[in-house]
Amino acid sequence: MKKITLLLSLLLTTPHVSAQIIWSADPNQSTKVGDFFKRFDDGNYPQDYCVSKGDEAGVTPSSVSVVTDPEFGKVWQINKPKNRKRGEFARFEGLVNSLSPKEGDDIYIAWKWKIDTQDGAQIDKEITVFQWKSASPHNQNYPLNMEYDGDLTLNAFGADYEGKVGQFARRAVLWRQPVPQNEWVSFVVHIKVDKDDFGGLVRFWFNGEQQELDNLQSKKYRVKLSDDHKTVYHRTNDGRFVYPKWGAYNKKSCHYNVNAYFHDMKVGTTLSSVLPE
Template sequence: MSRAADKLPMFVTEFVTEFGTQEAAGDGNDDFDMAQQYVDLMAQKNISWTKLELLRRLPLRRGVQGGDLRQRPVPGHRPAQARGRVGPRAGQVRGYLVRRLLGTGVALAAALALPAAVPDEVPAPAPLAATATDESRIPAPLWTDETDCGTSVFEGIETKPGSVEVVFDPQGQHGDVYRLHTSGEQEGSEWAWVETRGHKTPDGDRLRFTEGDTYYIGWKSMWGPLPTKTGDWVALWQIKDYGSGAATPPRSLRARGDVLDLEYCDPDMKMTQLWKIPLPKDSWNSFVVGVRISSDPFKGWVHFWHNGEEQVLNGQTQLPAAMLCADFVTDKWGVYRSDGITGEATAYLADAKVGTSYEDVSG
């Protein structure tokens, strides 16, 4: 491939039509060392390429993102689903993962017939101009909600009392969604709530956030009915500590009266309102939270998007914040409320994802 790239006339575009990190049959482990050599060579020679993944019962590796493959362990598995979207039930072969086209035109591999003899000295092709797609990345969430699998995609379900079930979106916008409902009838001295807890990957692992991790969490929510009361709160989403030292959730989305806000609880248990809007009910809203997990408020941070727009948190788009007070954190969706609020409440959840970039979870 290297010799051909050096010999071909400058008007000929080279294009590698199939490329992967495993054996051609799709079996075996990833060979990132050898794959890196090919990626580096193709970058050096300005050769366009696509990455091929043939999926049957095999885990879907993340699309090659560029950089050093040997420093990018595969963080999650997404087998193909028969109906075409990535899901935990493999059924059919899912097509191709296209990484990038380094050329400025369309490369048609078999469209050119090369001459029988190529001169020994051919001017080297000029470097091609970078395009907007050169450094684009393929969204590759580490976890997604899969309504076909019911609640097994979550690490746990908390119903005190309540239920979590899959229903068709009452607004008709998102197909099957999760419906979290509580009657609001208190059981003994415990508060009434219904929540999902954490994330379980298709291979059974639990996705938990620890010191130094960076994650982005995206989802769509709709609430109604949702009783609220001025002076009391309803937590609708929260990042929660677990293990030794666990305390008030460091980050939560709450309803207080007619307001929806994002709140931060620092290590000294001081609660700060970072953002607020009028509480939307009976309509879908999208959210993305980006977090760097750390017990150090100078190392941890948070970003926040609402309906596709990045929000300002206390005057900053990236707010320094301690996000860890215990062994690990994970997040929860649902309805969790203080004593002063009673009555039935329902939260709907759609398109929930966890990834390592905004692009992974915002679609």
């Protein structure tokens, strides 16, 4: 009964919820991570070590809290300390609000985001802040991600069916934009979920404006592009299933005590349902 009551509250009191919104994570409705996400990954030692296996002793775990932002009110804050490899929300499948992407889905993932460091240090090594991740066994590991080092990039990763090509060599940088630390920006990522090579599609909006995309930097993989460069054709489904991750991750993130903030996180079936106000 408690879960039903909370779900009714979400539907009746959240202004963004409509028939076109199929998932959202509003800390005004609940501050429990498990109501909206499958889990929070705070560093899965010993797999996620920064220096050497077993270095978890004395390393503060990553954490999630809800803080009050002067512009948006309650927002999610992830803190990933130094010498911790990851702090990430994982998957849309919460106890109250749940979504499991599948082949053929056509969805718009939207959120507002900013990043800073606990000690004021500038992030100048590329850390991962968003993953469109595939569950193993997989050929891509993550078909898409976003990385930040003062510039923010949107990246596509080609499939490696024979296990011979490294992840970095299969990366195509689609978009790059300088983004200052401690400044709110908004994203919409449109994904058509498809396992065929170049069968899926990706479109991207930054601060409400659709962006042109290209193979800005690539080695062994290049996406296909529409004539206007607004649509990327790319394999967007991989492994047993695909799912999102938001936060801070990778070996380079070990250097930083990172705070990542999230607001207005939602998924819709149309662009108009998720574009920032």
